[in-house]
Amino acid sequence: MAASLLDMRLLLVTGKGGVGKTTVCASLALQAAKRGKRVLLVEVAPREHFTRLLGAPEGGHTEHPVAENVWALNLDPVLALEEYLQTQLHVRAVVRMIMGNPVFRRLVNVAPGWRDLITLGKVWHLERQQDPRTGRPKYDIFIVDAPATGQGLGFLRTPQAFVEAVRFGPAKTHSEWVRDLIEDPARTRLILVTLPEELPVNETIEMARALRERIRVPFEHVVVNAVAPKLFTDREAKELRALGEDRDRSSLLASALGDDARLEDLLGAADAAMSRRALHEHHLRRLRAHLGRPARGGAANQAAKTLIELPFIYRSSLSIDDLRGLGEILETGGKGPSGAT
Amino acid sequence: MRLESLLEEKRIVVCCGSGGVGKTTIAAALAIRAAASGRRTLVLTIDPARRLANALGVSVLGNEVRKIPPRKFAAAGIPLKGELHAMMLDTKRTFDDIVERFAPSEDIRDAILGNAIYQQLSDTLAGSREYMAMEKLYELHAEGGYDLIVLDTPPTKHALDFLDAPDRIMDFLGGGVVRLMVKPYLLAGRVGFKVFRRGASGVFSILEKVTGMEFLKDLSDFILSFEGLYDGFRQRARRVKALLGQEGTGFVLVTAPERLVLEEAIFFYEQLVAHKMRVDAVIVNKVHLAAGHRFRDSASRRRAQESEAALSPERIGRLAGRMAEALGDPAFRSTAEKLLRNLVQHQVLAGMDARNIEVLRGPLGDGVGFVEVPLLPIDVHDFEGLQLLNDHLFQAQAA
Numbered sequence: 001m002a003a004s005l006l007d008m009r010l011l012l013v014t015g016k017g018g019v020g021k022t023t024v025c026a027s028l029a030l031q032a033a034k035r036g037k038r039v040l041l042v043e044v045a046p047r048e049h050f051t052r053l054l055g056a057p058e059g060g061h062t063e064h065p066v067a068e069n070v071w072a073l074n075l076d077p078v079l080a081l082e083e084y085l086q087t088q089l090h091v092r093a094v095v096r097m098i099m100g101n102p103v104f105r106r107l108v109n110v111a112p113g114w115r116d117l118i119t120l121g122k123v124w125h126l127e128r129q130q131d132p133r134t135g136r137p138k139y140d141i142f143i144v145d146a147p148a149t150g151q152g153l154g155f156l157r158t159p160q161a162f163v164e165a166v167r168f169g170p171a172k173t174h175s176e177w178v179r180d181l182i183e184d185p186a187r188t189r190l191i192l193v194t195l196p197e198e199l200p201v202n203e204t205i206e207m208a209r210a211l212r213e214r215i216r217v218p219f220e221h222v223v224v225n226a227v228a229p230k231l232f233t234d235r236e237a238k239e240l241r242a243l244g245e246d247r248d249r250s251s252l253l254a255s256a257l258g259d260d261a262r263l264e265d266l267l268g269a270a271d272a273a274m275s276r277r278a279l280h281e282h283h284l285r286r287l288r289a290h291l292g293r294p295a296r297g298g299a300a301n302q303a304a305k306t307l308i309e310l311p312f313i314y315r316s317s318l319s320i321d322d323l324r325g326l327g328e329i330l331e332t333g334g335k336g337p338s339g340a341t
Numbered sequence: 342m343r344l345e346s347l348l349e350e351k352r353i354v355v356c357c358g359s360g361g362v363g364k365t366t367i368a369a370a371l372a373i374r375a376a377a378s379g380r381r382t383l384v385l386t387i388d389p390a391r392r393l394a395n396a397l398g399v400s401v402l403g404n405e406v407r408k409i410p411p412r413k414f415a416a417a418g419i420p421l422k423g424e425l426h427a428m429m430l431d432t433k434r435t436f437d438d439i440v441e442r443f444a445p446s447e448d449i450r451d452a453i454l455g456n457a458i459y460q461q462l463s464d465t466l467a468g469s470r471e472y473m474a475m476e477k478l479y480e481l482h483a484e485g486g487y488d489l490i491v492l493d494t495p496p497t498k499h500a501l502d503f504l505d506a507p508d509r510i511m512d513f514l515g516g517g518v519v520r521l522m523v524k525p526y527l528l529a530g531r532v533g534f535k536v537f538r539r540g541a542s543g544v545f546s547i548l549e550k551v552t553g554m555e556f557l558k559d560l561s562d563f564i565l566s567f568e569g570l571y572d573g574f575r576q577r578a579r580r581v582k583a584l585l586g587q588e589g590t591g592f593v594l595v596t597a598p599e600r601l602v603l604e605e606a607i608f609f610y611e612q613l614v615a616h617k618m619r620v621d622a623v624i625v626n627k628v629h630l631a632a633g634h635r636f637r638d639s640a641s642r643r644r645a646q647e648s649e650a651a652l653s654p655e656r657i658g659r660l661a662g663r664m665a666e667a668l669g670d671p672a673f674r675s676t677a678e679k680l681l682r683n684l685v686q687h688q689v690l691a692g693m694d695a696r697n698i699e700v701l702r703g704p705l706g707d708g709v710g711f712v713e714v715p716l717l718p719i720d721v722h723d724f725e726g727l728q729l730l731n732d733h734l735f736q737a738q739a740a
Contacts, residue, residue: 016360016361017359017360017361017363018359018360018361018597018599018602019361049601052601069572119502155496164457188367188668197720198720198721198722199365199366199720200361231679231683232676236676236679239673239676240676240680249668250737252667252668253664253667253668255667256660256663256664256666256667257663257664259657259661259679260652260660261652261684265684266681266683266684267680269680269683269684269687270679270680270683270684271718272687273683273687275718275719276718279718279719279720314686314689314690315689317600
C-alpha cells in the first residue's frame with residue numbers, strides 16, 4: 001500500500017520537459033493546504049511558473065505567499081550558495097570576497113552538480129526550520145519542481161556523487177545529510193510525471209528502471225497527465241461509425257443542424273477524440289504492464305507503482321479551481337469520486 | 342526560408358527549442374525527407390533518453406554512426422534516392438574518445454581517464470553535453486562525407502547554453518579559471534604540499550575548508566594532466582563556432598502552441614538573432630486545428646472562430662433535441678449532446694492555439710519560414726509516422 005503523498009515532508013516532482021510538472025506541483029500544494037498544511041513550493045530560477053500559474057506576483061529568491069497556506073520559492077542557486085557560505089564562514093565580508101572574486105564566479109558558471117546540490121541543500125535547511133513562537137516546523141511539506149529528466153536523475157544522484165568525490169570535510173558531511181533526507185522513506189517521495197504518449201511513457205519506464213537499480217530515492221507514484229477522457233461508450237462509437245456511412249440518416253441530421261454546425265465537423269471531431277482516447281488507453285496499458293508488477297523486495301522502490309491519471313482539461317489556462325480538482329485526484333490516487341479512471 | 346530549400350541547400354541543420362515539443366521527431370523527419378530526396382544525410386541526436394533510437398526503430402544507436410537500412414524506407418513506401426545515417430551521442434564516450442585521440446601520451450591518457458574528478462565531470466560539467474555535440478558535429482562534418490547533418494539539440498531554456506557551450510567549457514578546461522584557482526596546488530605538486538599549505542590563503546584556503554583538501558588536489562591533478570590537450574580543444578571549439586555561423590548552417594526552431602512554450606521560443610529566437618545566427622524556419626508542432634482544417638493559417642482560423650459564436654449549453658440542448666427528433670430516436674439525444682460538446686471543446690482548443698501562435702509570429706523577421714503541424718491522431722515513432730509528419734511539414738508550406 002503506497003503511503004499518502006501529503007503525509008510526506010518532501011515531494012520531488014520530476015519528468016520530461018512539457019509534461020506538466022508545474023501543474024502537478026501546484027495542484028498538490030493546494031490540496032495539502034486544504035488539509036491544513038503549510039506548503040512551500042520550490043522551483044529553480046530562472047523559471048517563475050508557480051506564481052504565474054497561481055496568479056500571484058513574482059517573488060524571486062525569497063519565500064513568498066502565492067495562495068492560502070502556500071508559499072513559493074524561486075530558488076536562485078548562486079544566492080543559495082552565498083547563503084551556504086555564510087553559514088559556514090560566518091563573516092559576511094569573507095563571503096562577499098569569495099562571491100565577488102571573478103575567478104570564483106567563473107568557476108561557479110561551469111562547475112557541475114553544485115546547483116542541484118545547493119538546491120536540495122537549501123530544502124534540507126528549510127526542512128529543519130521551526131516557527132520560533134510555536135515550535136512547529138516552518139513548513140509542513142516541501143514540493144520541489146525538479147529539473148526535467150535527462151538531467152532529472154542526475155539531480156537525484158548529485159548528493160551521492162559529491163559524497164564520493166569529496167573525500168572528507170564539511171561539504172562531504174553536508175552532502176551526506178542531503179542524501180539522507182532525499183533517501184528517507186519516512187519523509188520523501190519522488191513523483192514521476194508523464195503524458196500518455198509514446199516517448200514520455202518510454203522515458204518514464206526507463207527512469208523507473210534506473211530508480212529501481214541505481215537511485216535509492218523512495219518512489220511509488222507515477223502521474224499521467226492530460227489523459228483524454230472516455231467520451232463515447234463503445235455502443236455510441238459503433239453507432240457513430242455506422243452513421244458516417246448511412247446517407248439517409250446523415251442527411252436527416254444535417255438538415256436538423258441547419259447552419260448551427262456541420263455534421264462532418266461533428267463526426268470529425270468525435271473521431272479525433274476517440275482515436276486520441278484509444279491512443280492514451282494503449283499507453284496507459286503499457287505503463288501499467290511495466291510499473292504495475294508486484295513487489296519483489298518489499299522496499300518502496302521495488303513495489304508496484306500507483307498510477308494516477310489526471311484528465312485533460314479543455315481550457316487555455318488552468319484556473320485555481322481546475323488545479324484544486326486535480327489536487328483532489330492526486331490525493332486520492334484517482335480512486336475518489338472525482339477520479340479520472 | 343522554405344523547408345525544401347533548407348534541406349537542399351544547407352550542409353548542417355540545427356533543430357533547437359525547449360523540451361517536449363517534438364524536436365527529435367522533427368529532426369528525424371527532416372533527415373528522412375533529405376535522404377529520400379537524394380542527399381547523404383546524417384541525423385545526430387544528443388538526447389540521453391534514446392528518443393531517436395525509438396523514432397528510427399534502431400534499438401541501440403551507441404556512440405557510432407549507423408546506416409538506416411533502405412528496406413525501412415521501402416517498407417514505408419518512401420522512395421529513397423540518398424542515404425540515411427543516424428547516431429546517438431553518448432557524452433561520456435565522446436569525451437573519452439577525444440581524450441584517447443588527442444592525449445599526447447598513454448600515461449597522460451590513463452591519468453585523465455582514471456581521475457576521479459574527470460569521471461564525475463565528463464558528463465555532468467555544465468555545457469559538456471552541448472560541447473561534445475559540437476565536437477562530434479565538427480568531426481562528422483569534416484570527416485564523414487555527408488551532404489547534410491541534421492542536429493537535434495539538448496533541450497535548453499537558453500539558446501546561449503548551447504551556443505556558448507564551447508566557450509564555457511574552454512573557460513574551465515582551458516585553464517583560465519581552474520588553473521588560476523588551483524595554481525598554488527599545481528605549484529605545490531612541484532615544491533611540496535606542506536610548503537604550499539602554510540602559504541595557502543584567501544579564496545583558496547576558504548574553499549579548501551568547505552570542500553575538503555582532497556577535492557582540490559584531485560582537481561589540480563586533473564588540470565595538470567589535461568595540459569597537453571588544451572590547445573587542440575580550443576582550436577576545435579573556435580572552428581565549431583565559425584561553422585555554426587556559416588551560410589551553410591541553418592537553424593530550425595521547433596516549438597508547440599502552449600503559451601509558456603511559445604514565450605520560450607520567442608526568447609530563444611531573439612537570443613539566436615542577437616548572436617548573429619540565422620533562424621531559417623520556425624515549426625509549431627502539435628497544433629489543434631479547427632474541424633475540417635478549413636483554414637490553413639492561424640489568423641483566418643481565429644477570425645472564423647470568433648464569427649462562429651460558440652454554442653451555448655442551451656443551444657447544444659436544443660440542437661441535440663432536434664437531431665434526436667430527426668432520427669426518430671430519443672435515445673440519440675445524449676450522444677448528440679456529446680458530439681456537440683466535443684466539437685465545441687475542439688474549437689476552443691483550436692482558437693486558443695491560433696491566438697497563441699499569432700503572438701509568436703509578430704517578432705519573427707522577414708524570410709523566416711513558418712510551418713504549423715497539426716496534433717496527429719497517432720504517435721510518431723516509426724517510418725510511417727515520420728512520413729505522415731513530413732506530409733504535414735511540407736504540404737502545409739505548399740498551401
